[in-house]
Amino acid sequence: MRWFLVALLSLASLAQADIYASCGGIGTLGGDGLLPGLVGLLTGTLTTLVGTTLSGASCRSICAQQGYKFMVYAQGIDVTALSLNLDSTLGSCYCDNEGLDRRAIMEGAGATGACDTSILNLVGVKAEYIAATDLVFGGCYATNPTAINTFAVASQADCFAACGGNKQVSMRVSGMTEQCGLLGGLVGALFGGRSGGTWQCSCSNTAPTGQMVNCNSITSESGTCLLGGKTRNFAWNVYNRDVTPSGLRRRREFRPRVASETYCPLPKLACHVPGTGSFECLDTATELEACGGCPSGNFIDGVVSGTDCTSLPGVAMNRISCISGQCVASACHSNYDLINGECVFRIRK
Numbered sequence: 001m002r003w004f005l006v007a008l009l010s011l012a013s014l015a016q017a018d019i020y021a022s023c024g025g026i027g028t029l030g031g032d033g034l035l036p037g038l039v040g041l042l043t044g045t046l047t048t049l050v051g052t053t054l055s056g057a058s059c060r061s062i063c064a065q066q067g068y069k070f071m072v073y074a075q076g077i078d079v080t081a082l083s084l085n086l087d088s089t090l091g092s093c094y095c096d097n098e099g100l101d102r103r104a105i106m107e108g109a110g111a112t113g114a115c116d117t118s119i120l121n122l123v124g125v126k127a128e129y130i131a132a133t134d135l136v137f138g139g140c141y142a143t144n145p146t147a148i149n150t151f152a153v154a155s156q157a158d159c160f161a162a163c164g165g166n167k168q169v170s171m172r173v174s175g176m177t178e179q180c181g182l183l184g185g186l187v188g189a190l191f192g193g194r195s196g197g198t199w200q201c202s203c204s205n206t207a208p209t210g211q212m213v214n215c216n217s218i219t220s221e222s223g224t225c226l227l228g229g230k231t232r233n234f235a236w237n238v239y240n241r242d243v244t245p246s247g248l249r250r251r252r253e254f255r256p257r258v259a260s261e262t263y264c265p266l267p268k269l270a271c272h273v274p275g276t277g278s279f280e281c282l283d284t285a286t287e288l289e290a291c292g293g294c295p296s297g298n299f300i301d302g303v304v305s306g307t308d309c310t311s312l313p314g315v316a317m318n319r320i321s322c323i324s325g326q327c328v329a330s331a332c333h334s335n336y337d338l339i340n341g342e343c344v345f346r347i348r349k
Contacts, residue, residue, distance in 0.1 A: 018060060019136065021128055023126055023215055024072070024104035024125050048096065049080075050094070051092070053085055053087070053090045054090060054092075056073055056075065058093070060130055062093065064130050068130070069131040070098070070099050070129055071093060071095060071096075071128050071130050073091055073094075074126075075089070075126075078092060079092040094125075096127075098157050099127055103176070103194040103195075107218075108214050108216055111139050112140075113139075131160070135239040137238075137239055138240045139208075139212050140214065140216070140238070141170075141208045141213065141236045142210050142213045143236070144170050144208070145204040145208040147202040147204045148166065148277055149203055150202040153198070154199070158201070163201070166204060168203070168207065169203060170201070170204065171200065172200050173200070173216070173233075175198060176231070176234075177229045180229055197231075218232050219235055267283060268281040271290050271296060272296045272297040285322070285325050288320070291322035292305065292306040292326060292327075293306025313336075313343065314329075314333050314345060315336075316329075316330075316331040319331040326341070327342075329343050
């Protein structure tokens with residue numbers, strides 16, 4: 001009964017999860033340019049517009065109930081009237097399954113996920129990932145943690161789903177070309193000045209140690225404004241499961257953690273697979289090669305425990321079991337005596 005209650009608490013905490021995805025603005029919200037962007041924004045065709053005078057909590061609830069993975073929220077703004085709401089705590093709400101279009105990103109107000117949602121910012125919006133997840137947003141960084149693999153994905157949603165077995169998930173917009181300079185910036189803002197690029201996704205087991213920067217800020221660029229614009233890379237969004245990035249406090253102190261909760265359904269443990277960077281979920285109460293713990297180390301904290309029952313000396317073939325986390329033999333080779341479920345070497349007198 002106790003494990004069932006713990007499992008319910010774990011599921012409830014995942015259901016309430018919502019983490020920063022990106023800051024953006026309507027000037028490029030899925031349309032690349034203010035004029036094409038406005039058409040989609042006002043008609044609700046870029047994402048699903050569900051209301052213009054909703055609280056953030058109501059927006060989250062509606063999107064979650066309808067099965068969406070993201071909410072995109074413009075606090076204090078009625079997007080259909082392009083005006084401020086009288087109640088600044090109410091805003092316009094969109095639901096979406098992909099996250100922000102890469103062309104829609106705008107620099108955030110800091111490294112920890114704050115966004116500017118004023119009309120002066122071309123109706124800035126904040127996107128949050130609201131699907132069930134055990135990830136915690138760890139901040140925005142100029143450089144990426146040491147990666148196991150880095151690859152391009154079509155959307156933010158694809159990256160959130162790609163690194164299920166790793167402690168760190170990072171994503172950024174990479175290789176996007178922007179028109180710049182006075183003329184290029186004006187034309188781009190009105191009719192579209194961003195092209196190319198992709199969401200870049202990275203899986204890692206190492207916490208970031210680099211410099212924290214404003215989310216979606218430019219971290220590197222090449223090219224010139226006079227010759228086709230500049231190709232830019234942007235800051236990394238870093239999400240963690242078990243490793244705490246420097247300078248940021250964990251946000252999970254509200255409930256005790258059980259090691260297996262992070263990756264595996266209770267009561268299984270995430271045991272490291274030797275020679276790889278992955279793990280497998282094992283019921284150590286009955287698993288013959290991981291009886292009572294993870295002999296190759298727990299994937300989360302590295303603690304070595306338990307026993308590989310098949311490696312015990314003196315046990316007759318196929319005559320040992322793992323019962324309640326203990327190796328129990330039922331027959332032994334010659335020169336061994338069976339004593340309380342163990343094969344004990346017989347010392348000759």
